[in-house]
Amino acid sequence: MEEKSTKNKKWKYQKIMQEMEEIFQDISANYSQKLVYNLLNAIKSNNQREFFWEVLRVLNTKSKKAEKVADLCKDIGSLYPLSFSEFEKVAFSIILGIISAQGGEQNE
Amino acid sequence: MKNTELYTFLQFTGNWFIDAGILGFVNLMEEVYGWDLEELQERIKENEDIVYYGYFPIAYVHYNNYSYLENEKRLFYWLKTKDLKFPEFKNALEREEIFSKVWKFIEKHYKNKDKIKLSFSGKFVIFTNFLFFQPKWKVDQQREAFREILELKNFSEETLIYVDKTINKFLPSKGEFQNLLYGKSFITVFDLKKVIKLPLVFLLTFPLGFEKLGKENFCFYAPELKFSYKVNKKLKILEELSNKEKKSSSKRRILTFLWREVIDALVETKSLWTLENMYIIEYQMGQNQNLLKAEYIGIPKLQASVLIDDKIRDALNCHIQLGKGAREAQIWLIEKFIKGEGLYEKILKHTNYALKQNKNPGFKASLYALAIDAKIKENAENSSKALFSNDFFRGYKFLVDEIKETYLLLASRANLISQLFENEEEKSKLVYPLFSALKKKNRISFVNTLLKKFTELSKKENLSPLIKFIFENIISNDVSWENYALALIIGILTSRGGENGGEIHEE
Numbered sequence: 001m002e003e004k005s006t007k008n009k010k011w012k013y014q015k016i017m018q019e020m021e022e023i024f025q026d027i028s029a030n031y032s033q034k035l036v037y038n039l040l041n042a043i044k045s046n047n048q049r050e051f052f053w054e055v056l057r058v059l060n061t062k063s064k065k066a067e068k069v070a071d072l073c074k075d076i077g078s079l080y081p082l083s084f085s086e087f088e089k090v091a092f093s094i095i096l097g098i099i100s101a102q103g104g105e106q107n108e
Numbered sequence: 109m110k111n112t113e114l115y116t117f118l119q120f121t122g123n124w125f126i127d128a129g130i131l132g133f134v135n136l137m138e139e140v141y142g143w144d145l146e147e148l149q150e151r152i153k154e155n156e157d158i159v160y161y162g163y164f165p166i167a168y169v170h171y172n173n174y175s176y177l178e179n180e181k182r183l184f185y186w187l188k189t190k191d192l193k194f195p196e197f198k199n200a201l202e203r204e205e206i207f208s209k210v211w212k213f214i215e216k217h218y219k220n221k222d223k224i225k226l227s228f229s230g231k232f233v234i235f236t237n238f239l240f241f242q243p244k245w246k247v248d249q250q251r252e253a254f255r256e257i258l259e260l261k262n263f264s265e266e267t268l269i270y271v272d273k274t275i276n277k278f279l280p281s282k283g284e285f286q287n288l289l290y291g292k293s294f295i296t297v298f299d300l301k302k303v304i305k306l307p308l309v310f311l312l313t314f315p316l317g318f319e320k321l322g323k324e325n326f327c328f329y330a331p332e333l334k335f336s337y338k339v340n341k342k343l344k345i346l347e348e349l350s351n352k353e354k355k356s357s358s359k360r361r362i363l364t365f366l367w368r369e370v371i372d373a374l375v376e377t378k379s380l381w382t383l384e385n386m387y388i389i390e391y392q393m394g395q396n397q398n399l400l401k402a403e404y405i406g407i408p409k410l411q412a413s414v415l416i417d418d419k420i421r422d423a424l425n426c427h428i429q430l431g432k433g434a435r436e437a438q439i440w441l442i443e444k445f446i447k448g449e450g451l452y453e454k455i456l457k458h459t460n461y462a463l464k465q466n467k468n469p470g471f472k473a474s475l476y477a478l479a480i481d482a483k484i485k486e487n488a489e490n491s492s493k494a495l496f497s498n499d500f501f502r503g504y505k506f507l508v509d510e511i512k513e514t515y516l517l518l519a520s521r522a523n524l525i526s527q528l529f530e531n532e533e534e535k536s537k538l539v540y541p542l543f544s545a546l547k548k549k550n551r552i553s554f555v556n557t558l559l560k561k562f563t564e565l566s567k568k569e570n571l572s573p574l575i576k577f578i579f580e581n582i583i584s585n586d587v588s589w590e591n592y593a594l595a596l597i598i599g600i601l602t603s604r605g606g607e608n609g610g611e612i613h614e615e
Contacts, residue, residue, distance in 0.1 A: 010584045017579060033563045040556045085586070092555055092583045096575050099559060102568055 009086070012075055013093040019072040020097025023065050032102050036095055043091045046084065051091055117149045120333045121303050124387065125276055128317035128327050129310030131336055133164075136316050140167040140183045145337050158197045160306055161206040165254055166194075168312070169214050172226045192217065204260055211251055224250050231315040238274055239265065257308045263297065268308060271295040275311045278391075318391070319343050324401070328366060329387045342369045386412075407446050413504040414480060415442070420511060423476035428469075430457040437461075441477055451477040452591055456547070459598060463543060468602045475522065475595055479514035482591035483507055489587045518592065521577045522599025524570055528562075535600050542600075546593050554593055555582060 024032065035058060042051035059069050082090060118134065120127045137148050141163065152159050170183050187194055195209045218224050226232065226241050235241045239257075240250035255261045256268055267274045272295070273281035279295070300307035318325035319340060328339045346365050370386070385407075392401045407415075415421050424441040431437035444454055455474045462469040487507060529535045538561055545553035555578065562571060581592035 013584060014579070036559065036563045040560055043552055044556055088552055089583055092559075093579065095559055096579050096583070099562055100572060100575050102563075102571075 009079070009089075012079060013089050016072065016075050016090060017093040017097040017100070019068055019075065020094050021100040023059070023062055023068050023072065024098050024101035027098070027101060029102060032098055036098055039091070039095050039098075043088065043095075046087070048082065048087055051087075055094060117152055118145075118333060120331050120336070122331055123303065124329050124389065125278055125314065126300065126304055126307065126310050127329065127331070127333075127336070128389070129312070129314040130304075130317075130333060131327070131329075131340060132313035132316030132318075133310055134333070134337055135340075136167050136171055136313050137163065139316075140171055142182055142184070145334065155197075155199055157201075157203050157206060158199075160309065161203045161258055161260075162195070162197045162210055164309065165207070165210050165258070166213060169218050169224060169226070171316075172232055173218060203258075207255065207258065207260060211254070215247060219247055222246050226250075231318075231320075235312075238267065257306075257312065259306060259308075269297050271297060271300065271311065275308075276314060277393075318389075319347055321347050324390050324392050327389045328370070329389055330370075331385050339366065339369050408448060410484070410504050410507070411446050411448065414508055414511065415445070417508045417512075420476060420480070420508065423472050423515075424480075426470065426473050428454070428458045428473060429461055430454065431461055441473060445477075445480070451481040452588075452594070455481075455598075456590075456594060459543070459594065459601065460547075462601060463539065469598050471519075471522075471598065471602045474598050475518045476511075476515050478591040478595050479511050479518055482588040483511050483514055485588045485591075517577070518595040521574060522595050522602070524574055525596050525599045526603030528565060528567070528570060528574075529600070535603065539597060539600050542593075542597050546590060546597065549590065551582065551589060551593075558596070 027035075035054070038054055039051060042048075042054065056073075059072070062069050076090065079086060079090060118130055120130060134145055134148060137143050137159075138145075143151065148159070151163075167183065170186070174186065184194070186192075195213045197206055197209070201209075214224060223246050224240065232241065239245070239253040245253075252261070253265070256263055256265060263269050272279050297307060300311075304310065315325075317340075318327045320326075321343070326343065328336060328343060330336050330339070343366060366388070387407075390401065415424075421442070424445055427438045427440050429438055439454060441451070441454070445451060455469075455477050458474060459469045461467075484507075526535075529538070538557070541557045542554060545551075545557060558578070562568075562574075565571070577592070582589045585592070
């Protein structure tokens with residue numbers, strides 16, 4: 001059971017990362033860099049409140065992709081409340097999604 | 109009853125201390141008569157009675173008296189120099205007749221002051237107070253004891269019936285079998301007779317199964333006679349060479365050498381199955397016939413299954429530098445792996461050393477070691493906690509495949525990360541905080557540092573596979589994330605173009 005739940009969570013983190021990537025496709029490189037910096041600093045100080053405040057503030061501006069944003073928020077919400085270790089994983093999934101959006105085409 | 113019994117040739121029983129005795133028997137016959145295993149087997153097949161009742165007692169007595177003299181060891185040479193004749197054994201002779209001929213020869217040539225002088229030095233020193241070795245025993249008593257050993261008469265000596273420390277120092281003594289209500293030892297000669305013919309002969313030749321290397325006695329044991337014989341014979345050659353060159357035979361040198369021989373013998377005898385049942389038995393003898401140290405280095409099935417693979421074995425078969433100093437700071441990866449020591453810690457130290465010395469860590473060996481360590485940790489986490497899981501019986505074949513896949517993944521991502529940065533300074537600036545985070549096991553700090561660097565990059569074409577790698581193996585992996593993280597650091601370090609930092613492969 002425990003293993004199943006771990007796999008399930010991993011799948012959720014992956015989904016969050018993909019959704020972030022899709023939502024942030026049209027973000028500028030400069031803004032993305034600034035956002036990632038702020039988010040990384042929030043993780044470093046383990047400040048969940050600041051981290052999600054920043055994420056939700058940006059998501060709120062993505063009215064063109066409202067449906068995707070709603071899905072993402074549902075996925076994040078379903079994981080709540082987050083332990084420290086879970087927060088670490090969700091937060092990095094979000095950031096990796098933003099960086100991936102800037103990463104260009106897959107090179108595999 | 110000639111040649112009609114179960115065993116008409118020598119073979120191992122699966123019990124290591126009887127098997128060490130069988131090996132000792134083979135060594136004894138080789139030392140005294142110059143026969144190798146094949147010839148001995150032929151002779152046993154031809155007429156085993158002549159070998160056990162004729163050649164063996166003479167060889168045993170002769171070796172006890174002359175083993176210390178290089179040239180006199182070989183019996184036929186000794187006979188020639190003294191112009192003596194070896195007794196003739198005709199095929200039709202009965203056991204008792206063969207033995208009485210042999211004993212006449214022994215009494216004539218080895219008797220001194222009404223006794224056969226035995227065990228005053230050498231390997232048989234452990235038997236000083238046992239049967240015919242006792243200084244007080246006269247030749248008649250010695251003969252009768254020999255007859256008992258060869259089962260030509262019923263056992264009258266208790267020590268021969270209850271097998272304990274008196275016969276083999278690796279066993280407990282009478283008093284130490286504390287949980288026995290009756291009897292002196294739970295191993296009796298009658299039990300052993302069910303396993304092998306003439307068991308006492310092999311208990312006597314036990315010390316000869318070992319090679320003396322320095323102060324210690326070594327025996328390499330795998331449950332196949334031919335295989336063990338080949339490896340131990342080469343071990344002996346090593347010792348002879350070391351003595352001639354006056355080099356010390358350190359344990360590390362022996363193990364390095366031994367392993368090479370094991371692989372050679374494996375290929376030669378095609379007995380891969382023995383690999384997972386090998387032991388190195390090592391002991392040191394004290395003054396009062398005490399064993400000072402006995403070590404059994406078993407090679408666990410998991411490690412053996414992994415080492416069977418050529419590529420993995422070749423990659424691990426090297427020494428890596430963990431610090432300054434020629435010998436002490438070098439480790440042999442295969443040895444550490446066999447002993448079940450964590451390879452991640454070793455590679456972390458190796459990378460630390462390389463970083464301090466501004467050198468490159470060994471790329472292939474390090475990444476293979478990290479892949480092996482990661483897969484073993486993950487396997488332990490995911491598999492059932494049963495002692496003998498299904499994987500145990502399947503022989504961990506899947507693990508070997510997974511290790512190779514992981515190595516390829518680590519190597520490709522290590523290469524990829526090295527291509528992201530354009531100049532040396534940039535790489536050096538990044539490596540120190542990453543390594544410091546890893547040493548503190550601080551995943552947040554590690555990923556933080558790395559991602560900050562990623563956002564600063566002007567070229568972001570190759571980022572996708574790396575991001576996937578970081579997500580799957582570092583962020584979502586609580587069991588072995590350090591292994592994957594270290595591989596990235598090694599990737600950055602080895603691309604700096606510095607000199608090799610100590611991955612010395614075995615030749």
